[in-house]
Amino acid sequence: MRLNHECVRDFLLTLEGLTENEYIDCNDHTEFESLQKYEKSDVVYTFQKLEEANYINAKVFKSLGGTSYNAMSITWDGHQFLDNIRDNSVWSGTKDKVFSAVSSVSLPILAEVAGSYIKSKLGLS
Structure with a gap:
Protein backbone atom coordinates (compact mmCIF):
# COMPACT_ATOMS: atom_id res chain seq x y z
CA MET A 1 0.00 0.00 0.00
CA ARG A 2 1.20 3.52 -0.73
CA LEU A 3 1.39 6.17 1.99
CA ASN A 4 -0.84 9.15 1.16
CA HIS A 5 0.99 12.32 2.24
CA GLU A 6 -2.23 14.36 2.18
CA CYS A 7 -3.80 11.86 4.57
CA VAL A 8 -0.73 12.07 6.82
CA ARG A 9 -1.05 15.86 7.04
CA ASP A 10 -4.83 15.80 7.55
CA PHE A 11 -4.50 13.06 10.17
CA LEU A 12 -1.93 15.00 12.20
CA LEU A 13 -3.84 18.29 11.91
CA THR A 14 -7.01 16.56 13.06
CA LEU A 15 -5.29 14.85 15.97
CA GLU A 16 -3.66 18.09 17.06
CA GLY A 17 -7.07 19.79 17.19
CA LEU A 18 -8.55 17.31 19.67
CA THR A 19 -8.85 17.81 23.40
CA GLU A 20 -6.99 15.72 25.95
CA ASN A 21 -9.81 13.18 26.30
CA GLU A 22 -10.52 12.80 22.58
CA TYR A 23 -8.85 10.49 20.09
CA ILE A 24 -9.11 9.35 16.50
CA ASP A 25 -10.72 5.94 16.15
CA CYS A 26 -9.60 4.86 12.68
CA ASN A 27 -12.57 2.51 12.42
CA ASP A 28 -14.87 5.53 12.72
CA HIS A 29 -12.71 8.19 11.05
CA THR A 30 -15.65 9.70 9.15
CA GLU A 31 -16.72 11.55 12.31
CA PHE A 32 -13.89 13.96 11.43
CA GLU A 33 -14.67 16.11 8.39
CA SER A 34 -11.01 16.37 7.37
CA LEU A 35 -10.70 12.56 7.19
CA GLN A 36 -14.02 11.77 5.47
CA LYS A 37 -12.46 11.91 2.01
CA TYR A 38 -10.18 8.96 2.77
CA GLU A 39 -10.96 5.26 2.67
CA LYS A 40 -10.70 3.43 5.98
CA SER A 41 -7.75 1.45 4.63
CA ASP A 42 -5.83 4.71 3.92
CA VAL A 43 -6.54 6.05 7.42
CA VAL A 44 -5.54 2.80 9.13
CA TYR A 45 -2.35 2.56 7.03
CA THR A 46 -1.51 6.19 7.84
CA PHE A 47 -2.09 5.44 11.53
CA GLN A 48 0.24 2.43 11.37
CA LYS A 49 3.01 4.32 9.63
CA LEU A 50 2.75 7.37 11.92
CA GLU A 51 2.96 5.05 14.92
CA GLU A 52 5.99 3.25 13.45
CA ALA A 53 7.68 6.62 12.83
CA ASN A 54 6.99 7.63 16.45
CA TYR A 55 4.87 10.59 15.29
CA ILE A 56 1.81 9.59 17.33
CA ASN A 57 0.97 7.95 20.64
CA ALA A 58 -1.52 5.23 19.91
CA LYS A 59 -3.32 2.19 21.21
CA VAL A 60 -4.30 -0.89 19.25
CA PHE A 61 -7.01 -3.12 20.69
CA LYS A 62 -7.60 -6.60 19.28
CA SER A 63 -10.78 -8.51 20.03
CA LEU A 64 -13.05 -11.09 18.44
CA GLY A 65 -14.93 -8.22 16.83
CA GLY A 66 -11.84 -6.91 15.07
CA THR A 67 -9.03 -4.46 15.68
CA SER A 68 -9.40 -0.87 16.89
CA TYR A 69 -6.76 1.70 16.02
CA ASN A 70 -6.87 4.73 18.31
CA ALA A 71 -4.55 7.72 17.92
CA MET A 72 -4.30 9.51 21.26
CA SER A 73 -1.79 12.35 20.75
CA ILE A 74 1.15 13.62 18.73
CA THR A 75 4.71 12.98 19.90
CA TRP A 76 7.52 15.54 19.92
CA ASP A 77 8.79 14.21 16.57
CA GLY A 78 5.26 14.35 15.18
CA HIS A 79 4.89 17.98 16.25
CA GLN A 80 8.19 18.89 14.64
Whole structure:
Protein backbone atom coordinates (compact mmCIF):
# COMPACT_ATOMS: atom_id res chain seq x y z
CA MET A 1 0.00 0.00 0.00
CA ARG A 2 1.20 3.52 -0.73
CA LEU A 3 1.39 6.17 1.99
CA ASN A 4 -0.84 9.15 1.16
CA HIS A 5 0.99 12.32 2.24
CA GLU A 6 -2.23 14.36 2.18
CA CYS A 7 -3.80 11.86 4.57
CA VAL A 8 -0.73 12.07 6.82
CA ARG A 9 -1.05 15.86 7.04
CA ASP A 10 -4.83 15.80 7.55
CA PHE A 11 -4.50 13.06 10.17
CA LEU A 12 -1.93 15.00 12.20
CA LEU A 13 -3.84 18.29 11.91
CA THR A 14 -7.01 16.56 13.06
CA LEU A 15 -5.29 14.85 15.97
CA GLU A 16 -3.66 18.09 17.06
CA GLY A 17 -7.07 19.79 17.19
CA LEU A 18 -8.55 17.31 19.67
CA THR A 19 -8.85 17.81 23.40
CA GLU A 20 -6.99 15.72 25.95
CA ASN A 21 -9.81 13.18 26.30
CA GLU A 22 -10.52 12.80 22.58
CA TYR A 23 -8.85 10.49 20.09
CA ILE A 24 -9.11 9.35 16.50
CA ASP A 25 -10.72 5.94 16.15
CA CYS A 26 -9.60 4.86 12.68
CA ASN A 27 -12.57 2.51 12.42
CA ASP A 28 -14.87 5.53 12.72
CA HIS A 29 -12.71 8.19 11.05
CA THR A 30 -15.65 9.70 9.15
CA GLU A 31 -16.72 11.55 12.31
CA PHE A 32 -13.89 13.96 11.43
CA GLU A 33 -14.67 16.11 8.39
CA SER A 34 -11.01 16.37 7.37
CA LEU A 35 -10.70 12.56 7.19
CA GLN A 36 -14.02 11.77 5.47
CA LYS A 37 -12.46 11.91 2.01
CA TYR A 38 -10.18 8.96 2.77
CA GLU A 39 -10.96 5.26 2.67
CA LYS A 40 -10.70 3.43 5.98
CA SER A 41 -7.75 1.45 4.63
CA ASP A 42 -5.83 4.71 3.92
CA VAL A 43 -6.54 6.05 7.42
CA VAL A 44 -5.54 2.80 9.13
CA TYR A 45 -2.35 2.56 7.03
CA THR A 46 -1.51 6.19 7.84
CA PHE A 47 -2.09 5.44 11.53
CA GLN A 48 0.24 2.43 11.37
CA LYS A 49 3.01 4.32 9.63
CA LEU A 50 2.75 7.37 11.92
CA GLU A 51 2.96 5.05 14.92
CA GLU A 52 5.99 3.25 13.45
CA ALA A 53 7.68 6.62 12.83
CA ASN A 54 6.99 7.63 16.45
CA TYR A 55 4.87 10.59 15.29
CA ILE A 56 1.81 9.59 17.33
CA ASN A 57 0.97 7.95 20.64
CA ALA A 58 -1.52 5.23 19.91
CA LYS A 59 -3.32 2.19 21.21
CA VAL A 60 -4.30 -0.89 19.25
CA PHE A 61 -7.01 -3.12 20.69
CA LYS A 62 -7.60 -6.60 19.28
CA SER A 63 -10.78 -8.51 20.03
CA LEU A 64 -13.05 -11.09 18.44
CA GLY A 65 -14.93 -8.22 16.83
CA GLY A 66 -11.84 -6.91 15.07
CA THR A 67 -9.03 -4.46 15.68
CA SER A 68 -9.40 -0.87 16.89
CA TYR A 69 -6.76 1.70 16.02
CA ASN A 70 -6.87 4.73 18.31
CA ALA A 71 -4.55 7.72 17.92
CA MET A 72 -4.30 9.51 21.26
CA SER A 73 -1.79 12.35 20.75
CA ILE A 74 1.15 13.62 18.73
CA THR A 75 4.71 12.98 19.90
CA TRP A 76 7.52 15.54 19.92
CA ASP A 77 8.79 14.21 16.57
CA GLY A 78 5.26 14.35 15.18
CA HIS A 79 4.89 17.98 16.25
CA GLN A 80 8.19 18.89 14.64
CA PHE A 81 7.08 17.28 11.38
CA LEU A 82 3.64 18.89 11.52
CA ASP A 83 5.08 22.32 12.28
CA ASN A 84 7.07 22.08 9.03
CA ILE A 85 4.04 21.20 6.89
CA ARG A 86 1.18 22.98 8.71
CA ASP A 87 1.05 26.21 6.70
CA ASN A 88 -0.90 25.75 3.46
CA SER A 89 1.53 27.81 1.36
CA VAL A 90 4.52 25.90 2.75
CA TRP A 91 2.74 22.59 2.12
CA SER A 92 1.88 23.58 -1.43
CA GLY A 93 5.39 24.88 -2.15
CA THR A 94 6.95 21.78 -0.64
CA LYS A 95 4.77 19.44 -2.70
CA ASP A 96 5.50 21.43 -5.87
CA LYS A 97 9.24 21.29 -5.25
CA VAL A 98 9.34 17.63 -4.29
CA PHE A 99 6.90 16.10 -6.71
CA SER A 100 8.11 18.08 -9.72
CA ALA A 101 11.47 16.36 -9.21
CA VAL A 102 10.51 12.87 -8.02
CA SER A 103 7.34 10.81 -7.71
CA SER A 104 7.76 9.75 -4.09
CA VAL A 105 9.70 10.73 -0.96
CA SER A 106 9.89 9.61 2.64
CA LEU A 107 8.37 11.65 5.46
CA PRO A 108 11.80 12.72 6.79
CA ILE A 109 12.78 14.03 3.34
CA LEU A 110 9.42 15.79 3.02
CA ALA A 111 10.01 17.43 6.41
CA GLU A 112 13.53 18.42 5.42
CA VAL A 113 12.36 20.01 2.16
CA ALA A 114 9.58 21.83 4.04
CA GLY A 115 12.15 23.08 6.55
CA SER A 116 14.38 24.32 3.73
CA TYR A 117 11.39 25.98 2.06
CA ILE A 118 10.55 27.76 5.35
CA LYS A 119 14.15 28.87 5.81
CA SER A 120 14.26 30.31 2.29
CA LYS A 121 10.98 32.19 2.94
CA LEU A 122 12.53 33.64 6.12
CA GLY A 123 15.75 34.53 4.31
CA LEU A 124 17.79 32.15 6.46
CA SER A 125 19.40 30.15 3.69
